[in-house]
Amino acid sequence: MQTKFKKSYRFAVNTSLYITIFITLLTSVFLFYFFEFIWYYVLGIMLFTYLFSFLIVQFRVEKFIYKRVKKIYDDLTLLESASLTKGAITTDMRTLTQEIDKYARDKKIEIETLRVREQYRKEFFGNVSHELKTPLFTVQGYIETLLDGAIDNKAVREKYLQRASKGIERLGYIVKDLDMITKLEVGDLSLNIESFNIIELVENVFDMFEMKANKKKITLTFDTDYDKPIMVNADKERIQQVLTNLIVNSIKYGRVKGTTEVSIENLIKNKVIVRVTDNGEGIEKEHLPRLFERFYRVDKSGSRKEGGSGLGLSIVKHIIEAHNEKIYVESEYGVGSEFSFTLEKAK
Template identity: 40%
Template sequence: MFKPKNLSPQQLSAFTALMLSVPISLGIWIIRPDWLITLISFVVIFLGSYLLIRVVLESFIYRKIKLIYKFIYQTKASKREETYYKYILPQKGIDEVREDVEKWAEQRSAEIELLKNNEAYRKEFLQNLAHEFKTPIFAIQGYVDTLLGGAMDSPEVSKRFLENTARNVDRMVNLVEDLDEISRLESGEQPLYKENFVIQDLIREIYETLSIKTSAKNIRCSIKKGCESPLIVFADQEKIRQVINNLLENAVKYGKQDGSIVASVYTTDEEHVLIEFSDDGIGIAEEHLPRIFERFYRTDRGRSRDKGGTGLGLAICKHIIEAHGQTMHVRSKLDVGTTIGFTLERRRE
């Protein structure tokens, strides 16, 4: 369907020149009914109008549009962009230019929204970081001040306070080490040493390592029936050990007495293996699920801090899995339990 508003500058010039030359030529023919003079008049008026209108459009309108495009890109035009401005842009209709500007505006709006979210995340992160450091520092300060104030005269009190101080120092050391590990993972400074290994064997090893903690709550750890057949993955075994160990410690920490933890291993396709760990613990509320992999994010700050840990475990897990080029996921429901898992690359010859 013919739409004048979608015409390029050349087409718009020609259309406008035609609209001018036809009635003027008809007027000339009415005054002097000579087809030759009328035809010559039509050609002259059409060409003159076309050239004049095109010059006006390109010199004034599209010059302004070029400035808009340069403002959009906010850089000195490269040779490629100059070619675009000279040959491609003048071929575009006004509506196409409008669409380009609207698309740019949407991108800018998305960038601004992302920056706002990042700024909010940065502020929250710094606030959480300060709080995580402040707690052990104030505790250490309190114990030291008490000892200096005369508590050292009592060997029993001194020992208890020094033990509490040592625990808070260990907490700070763990916090710094976790932050350092995340920084190295993000920057790519921590290399991965990938190898082929049986994922079920690694899971059983970690089950055995955590047996004291699981026995204390009488939690049964197992591999799901049908998933026992050995599956070989290609990954950094020690890093994956760290991931699984962290996930299982969380499952034990927030699991219920006489509960269970079940590991599932599936082949999703010819290139990937899915590993999941399911527990029947307290679960996670739906509104917290999108944020549990953020640094220091706690679903219940008071209770989580009492349980111990730095609040960086899941963030480290996510970074390790992403460093492998894979993804993590979580499903959970309050008072039902949590399933958390990740994918790994299958055996590489």
């Protein structure tokens, strides 16, 4: 399909005007000294000179510039420059310069983005490889030991099969969580939006992990007594998953005899903000920007002892964003952390 051509007359108009003024002045002086000065002769010469100059300059310059500018557009078309190829080809140098500058800036941003993504891709595949390799090698080691003869020893057999089972369970966590994140990212995981009492949901999560918290003597509590229900619109099952991840993390990294506190506050007219606060070990500021990345771990060794897939916070972020809501984190190392997210209030 032929590219549309946008003409520019500014150069021809200005150049023709300069030529006309010069020719008119020269002709006036010539007529004044050698012939009788007649103003309408001068006016006729001026109009003829201007029109003739304009046509010649416009035609020649347009043809000259168009050939070279079209080559630029064609070259940029090969580079798939959407911003230039969709528009008309222009011979106006200022407009062309602006378009080229914008194209260069966009390409620079695109290159930087690709570099960041490439680095993220490398880290992601490295993390996936490491996370899968650990339980796989563990299971493989136990099975090989059993095949080498340990299977005849009942005590060893049961112990190794239980450990192998835990390794398989960990692999299942990783695959399941990766599948969920993928579905959330591409929009394949549908949300079942309903109205429910967020206070009641938090209490249910507290009940689920009361025994886990008691092992570290951590108190699960609200910041105040909520006498009335607070109704929100969201996917109840997914929000329970969010609260589960946040509360489990607060227990996992909480200090012995510590506290995990949940508060629900009115944010604006139709929003509430849910805060999960602990007085655990906290997170250093350098880790906060990457905290919600897949497999990113603040504690590279200790966190693995606690199990899990390493995808919990990434899933939390995707679930909240799937609700078109926001999630925030504030933390001070050695003091504690606070994770908070917004939800829509039910009418």
